[in-house]
Amino acid sequence: NAGVTQTPKFRVLKTGQSMTLLCAQDMNHEYMYWYRQDPGMGLRLIHYSVGEGTTAKGEVPDGYNVSRLKKQNFLLGLESAAPSQTSVYFCASSYRTGGPPLHFGNGTRLTVT
């Protein structure tokens, strides 16, 4: 099993460009999450999904959109990238809340110039 796979691993964007980060999991997990990690800030929740077709806002949702059309995939979109969105993005999944651990992908390092 691959677990949680994120693509791409690295990306450089210019201000105003758009892109989509893909997260795929093969563990049949219901819950999926997008976090961003910045120095000194820890992991901050952007958006999450409790099942196919559902999404919800986390702590820092502004400037991002998400979609969960298939259970195994969770997409994070940036419509108009800004330098403040330079960060490392982690996707995670879990089969339920209240106990099971989160399984993290290896991260996507995004730089917006």
Add this chain to the structure above:
Amino acid sequence: QQPVQSPQAVILREGEDAVINCSSSKALYSVHWYRQKHGEAPVFLMILLKGGEQKGHEKISASFNEKKQQSSLYLTASQLSYSGTYFCGTEPTGTASKLTFGTGTRLQVTL
């Protein structure tokens, strides 16, 4: 709101002990602990559910004081491999699905 971790950083010699604390302003259902090596994804260590239980993972254990909304991670006889950044993640009561992480504690173990 992110839980507060302390200390922010700690340097140990191999074999020494350390305690990392995590405090929340909200009533908690569960606390997760993860360790992240530089350039890698966070890796799960353990989960504690409300009830004050204590869990262990090799020489790493943790406690959860539900009333104080606090959790502590205990690293005993530290090894070089324990180096990394430790994060607590909290799941407040009534907000299922939202795991919020602290800002992390950087631990460095030296010879």
